[in-house]
Amino acid sequence: MRLITSLVALTSLYTAVLAADNGLAVTPQMGWNTWNHFGCDISEDTILSAASALVANNLTQFGYEYVIMDDCWHAPSRDNQTGAPVADPAKFPNGIKDLSDKIHAMGLKFGIYSDAGTYTCGGRFGSLGHEQIDAQTYAEWGVDYLKYDNCYNEGLSGTPQISHERYANMSQALNATGRPILFSMCNWGEDGPWNFAQNIANSWRISGDIMDNFDRFDDRCPCTSVIDCKLPGFHCAMSRIIDFAAPVGQKAGPGHWNDLDMLEIGNGGMTFDEYVTHFSMWSILKSPLILGNDITNMTNETLAIITNEAVIAINQDAAGSPANRMWKRSASEGGDLSLWAGSLVNNTFVFALLNTSPAEQTVGVDLADVFFDQGKSYQTQAYEVFDLWQKDGAGSWGKSIGIIQGGMNVTIGV
Amino acid sequence: MRLITSLVALTSLYTAVLAADNGLAVTPQMGWNTWNHFGCDISEDTILSAASALVANNLTQFGYEYVIMDDCWHAPSRDNQTGAPVADPAKFPNGIKDLSDKIHAMGLKFGIYSDAGTYTCGGRFGSLGHEQIDAQTYAEWGVDYLKYDNCYNEGLSGTPQISHERYANMSQALNATGRPILFSMCNWGEDGPWNFAQNIANSWRISGDIMDNFDRFDDRCPCTSVIDCKLPGFHCAMSRIIDFAAPVGQKAGPGHWNDLDMLEIGNGGMTFDEYVTHFSMWSILKSPLILGNDITNMTNETLAIITNEAVIAINQDAAGSPANRMWKRSASEGGDLSLWAGSLVNNTFVFALLNTSPAEQTVGVDLADVFFDQGKSYQTQAYEVFDLWQKDGAGSWGKSIGIIQGGMNVTIGV
Amino acid sequence: MRLITSLVALTSLYTAVLAADNGLAVTPQMGWNTWNHFGCDISEDTILSAASALVANNLTQFGYEYVIMDDCWHAPSRDNQTGAPVADPAKFPNGIKDLSDKIHAMGLKFGIYSDAGTYTCGGRFGSLGHEQIDAQTYAEWGVDYLKYDNCYNEGLSGTPQISHERYANMSQALNATGRPILFSMCNWGEDGPWNFAQNIANSWRISGDIMDNFDRFDDRCPCTSVIDCKLPGFHCAMSRIIDFAAPVGQKAGPGHWNDLDMLEIGNGGMTFDEYVTHFSMWSILKSPLILGNDITNMTNETLAIITNEAVIAINQDAAGSPANRMWKRSASEGGDLSLWAGSLVNNTFVFALLNTSPAEQTVGVDLADVFFDQGKSYQTQAYEVFDLWQKDGAGSWGKSIGIIQGGMNVTIGV
Amino acid sequence: MRLITSLVALTSLYTAVLAADNGLAVTPQMGWNTWNHFGCDISEDTILSAASALVANNLTQFGYEYVIMDDCWHAPSRDNQTGAPVADPAKFPNGIKDLSDKIHAMGLKFGIYSDAGTYTCGGRFGSLGHEQIDAQTYAEWGVDYLKYDNCYNEGLSGTPQISHERYANMSQALNATGRPILFSMCNWGEDGPWNFAQNIANSWRISGDIMDNFDRFDDRCPCTSVIDCKLPGFHCAMSRIIDFAAPVGQKAGPGHWNDLDMLEIGNGGMTFDEYVTHFSMWSILKSPLILGNDITNMTNETLAIITNEAVIAINQDAAGSPANRMWKRSASEGGDLSLWAGSLVNNTFVFALLNTSPAEQTVGVDLADVFFDQGKSYQTQAYEVFDLWQKDGAGSWGKSIGIIQGGMNVTIGV
Incomplete structure (x- = not known):
């Protein structure tokens, strides 16, 4: 393209405007997430530096507002006494609440990551069976956004009913806190969230994880369609995700979006023109636009793409129609x-x-x-x-x- | 054709004559529905004008008898006290019972729409979990027909057992009212209603919504067959629905029909010959014949097609064999x-x-x-x-x- | 062939010899059934005439022993008082026990038909929810064999677990009577009975109903494989069923057989050579050999095929290996x-x-x-x-x- | 290759290192199993001879440590009084505990076989519903490894949830014994164990049983992919299993491996070069390396392949990445x-x-x-x-x- x-x-x-009962994501959410560039290698500094760069690069003026801390923020285990989640004290010496406050002080919003399973994908403690205490803790920490993954889910999938129940548990726990927390569901399209998640999530991933590549086939993303895909996997090339998105656009709208996964622009696996295609298609398909590069160290080309206000305006258009x-x-x-x-x-x-x-x-x-x-x-x-x-x-x-x-x-x- | x-x-x-326990639809139901032409833009006047046109055009003599009010008749919410459904007072200033009485006075029958989910497809309140009060209210309103849709169903699909239970709840509620109400199930073929709905519904939709087009492929209707289709979608071209219908004709019969969706004849997306094909094939496949055009303003060609008494006679043939x-x-x-x-x-x-x-x-x-x-x-x-x-x-x-x-x-x- | x-x-x-706990069908059952030739048009006379013909034609010496009364033997409803099944008094003026006694007196065994649903395929009362009273009544009537069909099953399918439970209910009810009753399961292969029915049934149908035709494709038998087929249908040509049987032969053995459906030999839709193929393949695939023609009126060619003792010996070989x-x-x-x-x-x-x-x-x-x-x-x-x-x-x-x-x-x- | x-x-x-909670199989398990060569024809002598040969051939130095007794070790029935499993006294005159002790005395570990169903695949008593007594007895016998098969499972499959529960029952029973017992799950890939078994099993089979053949297609292994395969079957050629493994390698890691089935090297169905391919690919795909030949009687070629320390080192590499x-x-x-x-x-x-x-x-x-x-x-x-x-x-x-x-x-x- x-x-x-x-x-x-x-x-x-x-x-129609229907969504999780939180009034959020009337247009697709925009922001930055640690995972695509930093993976598990994150800390308070990684996140605050990125937040500062968001502001310094004026990205906030284009709509990027969520700073999302993905997997591996966790201490080895939950609090022995309360069962509450605990952050890694080495990576986050001042705690998550302090981090959240600092991000809010910059005029940004703060996102966190967990998993609807026993462990996160990176092997940390998951939230399955701990939805209330986790949601409550996130709210106390000032969290504004939860990306909720699907690893180690103890077989709780196979019908829309089973998957819905597992994710609805967290959705309801978040709503019960009274704090508006954007719920970014990440079950990789299993059991068709476009059919069942409109009322419980602000967005849902439709496929396995994106790969920073234009169109290479990879056996780790084996399905030819996301409809009834039983192994979403990862290493899904960018233009394969566009193919995947074609039939499910009809199911998205204000408050409930198809998430084509975080952006790879600036990570180096595609050419300038390919990244232009990436940004353009994510925009018109009304995917959340979550940056995944190192925004503290961007080329002018990268910055030019992600700040095209005309393309962003289409993504954020009030009609909300992919x-x-x-x-x-x-x-x-x-x-x-x-x-x-x-x-x-x-x-x-x-x-x-x-x-x-x-x-x-x-x-x-x-x-x-x-x-x-x-x-x-x-x-x-x-x-x-x-x-x-x-x-x-x-x-x-x-x-x-x-x-x-x-x-x-x-x-x-x- | x-x-x-x-x-x-x-x-x-x-x-064999088996069906929902109401004695209705011994031959496929015939009538008119608001949706294909008017969508959400309906009112008492829209419906009464159409009812009058049905009579004025002598369509009743050809068998068209149901006047069906599709989505968007609703007030913003149910009655606070009773939980009963409430109609939009602006669109229906005299209420639904009055509308129903007027339609009955014309010698016609009156149909209504709801959804086996939290919301209707147009975002109004749905009937999931409200089956008894809704069925009872419909009966009190003098409703003769219920089209029951599938949006926002909270993941209650994935096996015939799950889908059957959700629709059987309304079927039983309708029967419990004592009023014969034709039950037109619209779950888009999910989980194979031709296999499980013969005892609970008078007809069941087999696919995503029809598009007023002869044969164009559209990504929004992605399945190549309705057998085990996990994303029925909409924008299904007319001749694709005919293909879809081929294997499931065997499951229909008196009192329990495959519904190929409402007719598009007169809506302008096909040629005269294509509409002839549309009407002919719906007829011989024993689909309900529910007009979807503006019958207050029809061309002679449209009228000629929908009043071909020989073709209608095949549809209404007592053998009931697609x-x-x-x-x-x-x-x-x-x-x-x-x-x-x-x-x-x-x-x-x-x-x-x-x-x-x-x-x-x-x-x-x-x-x-x-x-x-x-x-x-x-x-x-x-x-x-x-x-x-x-x-x-x-x-x-x-x-x-x-x-x-x-x-x-x-x-x-x- | x-x-x-x-x-x-x-x-x-x-x-391995594993089966329903009744010791029956150590080799595939052989006999005759009313359906393929007579359909619903049966009576005491139809069945006794066929039984007499079995004996008169010496078919018993070749192993044919079960005389099976298929659908439509029923009175309009069960006994009002006891809920027990009742036969049509016009068709069976002397009752089923009398019919059974007469068949036993000829040295034959007697089979009956019911359905694991609300109605039989022919619209008579089904056994779903009546398993105990029905099994008990069959035992009192001297029944030796039950063909148990799958129509109108109220959506109780979709996983092996759901289908297994529905059929196990009858299997256990039959065993509880103390009378050995061969259990011929007929769920058309839904949810893979070859995977789950070895302990509950003596045989299980693998596909939709056979059509008396060598190889014509018919839309009413739409699946290209019986593995995960969601619409078994009927009108399955003989050689298509052979294709269907290829992968599932591995799952059969003494006491638990793949049933390729009743034979069409003598019904006129195939040539002599095609019927030879039909009989040969059913034999080596260890299908039950249940005649489906009018055995009171057979050609010599038909008789020659069904009495080929060498081919039958292969079907009845003690190794029981398809x-x-x-x-x-x-x-x-x-x-x-x-x-x-x-x-x-x-x-x-x-x-x-x-x-x-x-x-x-x-x-x-x-x-x-x-x-x-x-x-x-x-x-x-x-x-x-x-x-x-x-x-x-x-x-x-x-x-x-x-x-x-x-x-x-x-x-x-x- | x-x-x-x-x-x-x-x-x-x-x-990430996540697995059944037993600390075992940090690298893929290695050993020998009776089935591929001896089938049901096993005894104390078969197993002790193989154990002695493992030691005599210095195979232990290459990492082969488990001696696994597959199906058919059973007495005709469980202990009448306690319900505990009992071994065939003719085949195992000194009992299983004695056998286990002797194997331990040689510096080896001892594995056993059972089935998550009513019967084992060979028709012996299964463990479904007997998980606690069986796990406890295995622990008392000094068992270090359980291969847990999938025959006669009473329809308990069809969703990941159903299959997970059935296998988790045994996993938890094994853990409850306090003895570390490697749990080798063998449900042939049904419902995708790569998606649900990481926390309950040390390895899971991904397909039907291997056939000692390079690439012949066999109808008894009919699926073209293991993703959502509804009939895993057996007679799966070696290179077809490699194809099957391609998409699921991403799901394995230390403590939780894809099991491509036991090795056929030395059993005669492939050439030397084909067995080299077999060993190489099993190694790099991080399959358990369980010998399946008669190790008391090996050619030098067979020995050379299975003792290639460089290839084994890749299989046992600490990164654990297929x-x-x-x-x-x-x-x-x-x-x-x-x-x-x-x-x-x-x-x-x-x-x-x-x-x-x-x-x-x-x-x-x-x-x-x-x-x-x-x-x-x-x-x-x-x-x-x-x-x-x-x-x-x-x-x-x-x-x-x-x-x-x-x-x-x-x-x-x-």
């Missing part, structure tokens, strides 16, 4: 071409072309496809088109590239 | 050809040819295929053939086109 | 060729070649394939081969056709 | 080529090429593939390569074959 455009038109939108794949065609050189289109507020629209073939492609875009959902009257109108990856004369992303009617040709590089 | 014919022969039929697909063949131009055949009462039969290719096709119809189920003696007889989409000399649908033996050639346009 | 041979060799066999498919190859004309081989007692073996292509085929049979399971020493020996569909000089089936070593060529007609 | 090499590099590894398949390509002659790579401690690595085609292949190995997981800095370094199936000058396995950078060509024979 090398182009993303925005079209003006004449309709209005209806979207783009749909209107067609997908095999390219003769291998890989695929696909057209994605979505509706925004105020009669504007977005479309994107994705090229996963190894060759440059020139593709005819037919407005009958872009506006298939809107019907014939939309398909024949004239539209002003903006390329969201070119800057306009005032230096803002989103340059007008002319008026089109009927369709246009688009060339997409490799 | 451009031709539908009826043949005379010499057999009798046996069909047609079967006798063969399906790929066309060289893409798409498929298929032959469908079914048994009617009084030793008459129906067959249809369906062409989803982009080219006109001339197909040899072998009576050995049409009468495969009936055996050799039937395969060699002579039959008078009637084309149900031509009018006879008296102006009635169903013109005799001659006597055939062995087989005939049929040309099917695009 | 046009050839079936028997080879002499030098090994012994071990087979043949395995050693290879399957596509034929250039369409259809497949396959080689099947099985072990018998006393170091004898059987192999069969199956040709589902429309052309005559000459196939090289390599003893390395036939004796793949037995190992190299067996593969290089010399064997005397008997063609079980030719008669020897004394008029018995099974003519020696010479000594082979290494392999042989076999020609199989259409 | 005809080559296996080891590379030196510069990284470190993180692996190799991953980096790519798989179809060969033009049929079969596949694949590249596997894994990380070891001390910045060393292993890779292997597997050739299942019938022709010799020369394959370019690109270090960008070998070190895909490690990243670019690793991909461009120089490495010393050791061929683990050649001996160095001192007579030890693992000859240096030079320094490579970027990649190398490898020729793999048939």
